[in-house]
Amino acid sequence: MTHRSPIDPREVSRDHPDIAASLNARIGIVAVIIVCQLWALTAALDAWLGGDVGAVWWLLVFQAAAFVSALLLWIASPRS
Amino acid sequence: MNEETHARRKLLDRIREDRLVTRRDYLRMLVTVSGGLLAGTAAVASGIFRRHGDGPAPAKKVADAVAPGESFTFSYPGEDDPAIGVRLADGSLVAYSSVCTHLACAVLWIKDSGNLECPCHDGVFDVGSGEVLAGPPPRPLPRIRLDERSDGIYATGVTL
Numbered sequence: 001m002t003h004r005s006p007i008d009p010r011e012v013s014r015d016h017p018d019i020a021a022s023l024n025a026r027i028g029i030v031a032v033i034i035v036c037q038l039w040a041l042t043a044a045l046d047a048w049l050g051g052d053v054g055a056v057w058w059l060l061v062f063q064a065a066a067f068v069s070a071l072l073l074w075i076a077s078p079r080s
Numbered sequence: 081m082n083e084e085t086h087a088r089r090k091l092l093d094r095i096r097e098d099r100l101v102t103r104r105d106y107l108r109m110l111v112t113v114s115g116g117l118l119a120g121t122a123a124v125a126s127g128i129f130r131r132h133g134d135g136p137a138p139a140k141k142v143a144d145a146v147a148p149g150e151s152f153t154f155s156y157p158g159e160d161d162p163a164i165g166v167r168l169a170d171g172s173l174v175a176y177s178s179v180c181t182h183l184a185c186a187v188l189w190i191k192d193s194g195n196l197e198c199p200c201h202d203g204v205f206d207v208g209s210g211e212v213l214a215g216p217p218p219r220p221l222p223r224i225r226l227d228e229r230s231d232g233i234y235a236t237g238v239t240l
Contacts, residue, residue, distance in 0.1 A: 037118070041117055051222075067114045
């Protein structure tokens with residue numbers, strides 16, 4: 001017995017190029033957000049160890065905003 | 081059907097049964113990673129990484145007398161907080177955490193160069209301020225405040 005996914009990415013690309021392009025763009029944006037978050041995590045650790053607690057809290061706010069942005073991009077992404 | 085062909089068919093069947101990963105699935109994975117990075121930063125802010133001098137730092141006698149140009153080692157405020165003190169040529173006393181801010185090797189007083197140096201990766205710290213002069217350390221050394229009293233030298237606190 002073989003199993004087929006209800007959504008075949010190849011069919012989405014072929015039949016709904018607009019949806020595929022939208023999802024590709026969202027993936028790209030979230031990837032950039034994650035790179036920024038990686039920087040923020042290392043900066044937060046450096047600030048914490050250096051005793052700059054204020055900077056740590058600002059970076060935490062940035063991380064939360066970045067995560068919410070990524071979450072919204074996912075929630076609002078088009079479904080096939 | 082020989083055994084090799086049978087195994088090959090089973091493998092192909094297994095691959096065909098695998099669910100294809102959609103773009104939304106990739107997006108969900110990336111959002112999960114984003115949440116993990118947020119959680120990591122929250123953990124940093126909550127203080128899971130211990131810093132030199134965290135916790136109470138009551139005054140503690142760390143040496144009796146030190147000649148100019150000489151150094152002494154001690155633990156302050158806890159037994160797991162190694163530190164190094166130096167009496168400079170002008171008679172003033174300074175002390176720092178002896179844990180290098182790069183990769184936690186022991187920092188040494190090098191009398192000839194007049195600096196604190198980490199031998200692991202050639203990190204160099206200014207003995208007067210604890211600032212990084214050379215090498216890979218990203219931060220200055222935490223400073224330990226000293227108080228010279230009639231009965232000896234006391235450590236009285238830590239400044240990150």
